[in-house]
Amino acid sequence: MANGAGIEGMILGKYKIIQKLGSGAMGAVFKAQNTENQQVVALKILSPKLAKDEQYLKRFQREVRAARELQHPNIIAVYDAGAYKGFHYFTMEFIEGESALDYIEREKKFPIPLALKIIYYVAKALDHAHSKNIVHRDIKPANIMISRNGVVKLADMGLAKKIGEGAYTQITMAGRIMGTPYYLAPERISQEGDKSDTRADIYSLGATFYHMIVGRVPFVGDPKKPFQIYHDILNRPVEFPPEANIPSAIQGLIQKMMAKSPQQRFQTPRELLQTIEELFKAARKTQSTASSATSTASATSAKKGCLGVSIFVVFLFVVVVFLAVSTFFF
């Protein structure tokens, strides 16, 4: 049933299911309406496998309560959790828009400045969660929603299944992979249980940023055989294909986010935010230098009224813009 077949129109407690939106490792997500106040929500039904696990259910309910305390413009609000005829579900803010993964699938990759802005807002969401001692555990493009009016919203904050408690291992033993291994921090693979902290989320955000601008994940491989991917995450350095033309400042930023050792990464989302803010500042400075250089040059060309000078001005403008862009990124 949680696969969504024929569930449209069904009533689940006070919620009426409108349509299926998608599904992931935790279950399926539906657009639904609260019949008491008409509010449209996103409703996630836990997969039967997870709902069977008593311990998981208990912790899940605790986590939904914690997630409800997170109120931030860049975090999808969690409303409430419930159970109805054996279906365990929770509801959250419905986002009209698309995920960063939908965007990548359509456009192949993001322009770097847009991706950097999105990463910045996700880091803000992580900073807020960090202040409440909550980690995400499943940062990936599918969990970053971009609303139709351009607001970045992080989904599933604090609600992802913990690795080491069965999710990935069980799924691999069953020969199916529902979660995605590509963005996992090394310590989430190698540690017993889940002792990872906000720095593991910073790693996953780095892997997400890489995917967004390169158009593929940092360590490719068949998700049905994740051991090769795990091996690369643990051992191989992060490399950028030269044809992707990623500026060295951005490469450095991602490499620091994705350092193998948590001690080598940004230690908090705040540290990451500060570094991105410096990049934004540098970009603004070079932009304003570029525009004042062009206006001076145009004034000179107008005085002389000569076609040759105008062409030279256009050439100069191109050079200045090129320099500005490269100073920002290199």
Ligand SMILES: Nc1ncnc2c1ncn2[C@@H]1O[C@H](COP(=O)(O)OP(=O)(O)O)[C@@H](O)[C@H]1O
């Ligand atoms: N709050 C939401 N509003 C609108 N769509 C959502 C929301 N949460 C999830 N979705 C959609 O449902 C899909 C499945 O979500 P989910 O079960 O969390 O799996 P995953 O995050 O692995 O894609 C998402 O990719 C997204 O398209």
Ligand SMILES: [Mg+2]
């Ligand atoms: Mg999700």
